[in-house]
Amino acid sequence: MSETRERPTVPAPRGPARRDAPPEPPLRLTRRGFIVFGALGLGTVAAGTYAVTSGLSSVPGLPQIPGLIEPSPREVFADPVPVDRAALQARTKLGPAAYVYEVTGRPATYYVTPAFGARLDAWLALHRQHTGQRADTVRSYGAWVRGSGSSWHSSGEAFDLARLRADGKDLVSLRYDQWRDAPASELRRRLAAYWRVAAGLHHEFADVLTYLYDSSHSNHIHVDTGRFGAERPRLIRRSRVQAQAVQAMCRHVWGRTDVEITGEWDEATRSATTAILEQVGGPGELEESREAWQAFMVATMQRT
Numbered sequence: 001m002s003e004t005r006e007r008p009t010v011p012a013p014r015g016p017a018r019r020d021a022p023p024e025p026p027l028r029l030t031r032r033g034f035i036v037f038g039a040l041g042l043g044t045v046a047a048g049t050y051a052v053t054s055g056l057s058s059v060p061g062l063p064q065i066p067g068l069i070e071p072s073p074r075e076v077f078a079d080p081v082p083v084d085r086a087a088l089q090a091r092t093k094l095g096p097a098a099y100v101y102e103v104t105g106r107p108a109t110y111y112v113t114p115a116f117g118a119r120l121d122a123w124l125a126l127h128r129q130h131t132g133q134r135a136d137t138v139r140s141y142g143a144w145v146r147g148s149g150s151s152w153h154s155s156g157e158a159f160d161l162a163r164l165r166a167d168g169k170d171l172v173s174l175r176y177d178q179w180r181d182a183p184a185s186e187l188r189r190r191l192a193a194y195w196r197v198a199a200g201l202h203h204e205f206a207d208v209l210t211y212l213y214d215s216s217h218s219n220h221i222h223v224d225t226g227r228f229g230a231e232r233p234r235l236i237r238r239s240r241v242q243a244q245a246v247q248a249m250c251r252h253v254w255g256r257t258d259v260e261i262t263g264e265w266d267e268a269t270r271s272a273t274t275a276i277l278e279q280v281g282g283p284g285e286l287e288e289s290r291e292a293w294q295a296f297m298v299a300t301m302q303r304t
Contacts, residue, residue: 080149080151091111092110112143113156123200139163175219206236207227235292273286277295
């Protein structure tokens, strides 16, 4: 499988750094935050960090870091490095849930790097914490496949999620191809459930490809460690994938029908997400920090 998207990455030095990487925008004073000054009161940034805003502590499930918040992660431009399956970790579970291959409907083994497997486990624990859903089965279209350097599947750092199940029944189906023509009331319910799952995935992964990306993702959501590698993501305003996802969450989970799904980070999207963060006591605006991004995703998972 080959995934074409907005320069996904793994941690350096897994692949050669791109020389055409755009410069990182400079740190700026956020609307609600303030720059932490040095112990002597000098007007310099202390270790590139920001003070914790008071609103962050009121958002459940977010990492609480006394005093300081780490700076937003920088993008790294690299290519996937294909590996042999024998170099990866063989797994039959994702967290406590059994792994089932969607094509056959049978338990199977999937192969990923240990770090990526741990990230998948962390996502499922996060999903359980904030939705209350206790999946005993995760159905997937797979993880590692033999391939070229254009796919994160070939490096053991990608996963295609199709369903979450418990007691033999779907908790959430990500098979948009099967229910996209459902009656209006059922479609609204399924879309809300779909985008609550997607919010948890966006909390953990920078590259999350849904049915909005292209038709080949209408039967699963693809995730990988692109763009930030081992770091958790933040908003990239030029990212069509992230803008589409946030806009869909605004519409289908938060009922903000004034937000159109354009894939562009526009004023309507900024205004809606700022209002939502204010409603849940989140920190600042979505584009200002990773903490704001996490707060929005946690609140979206919890929304019923």
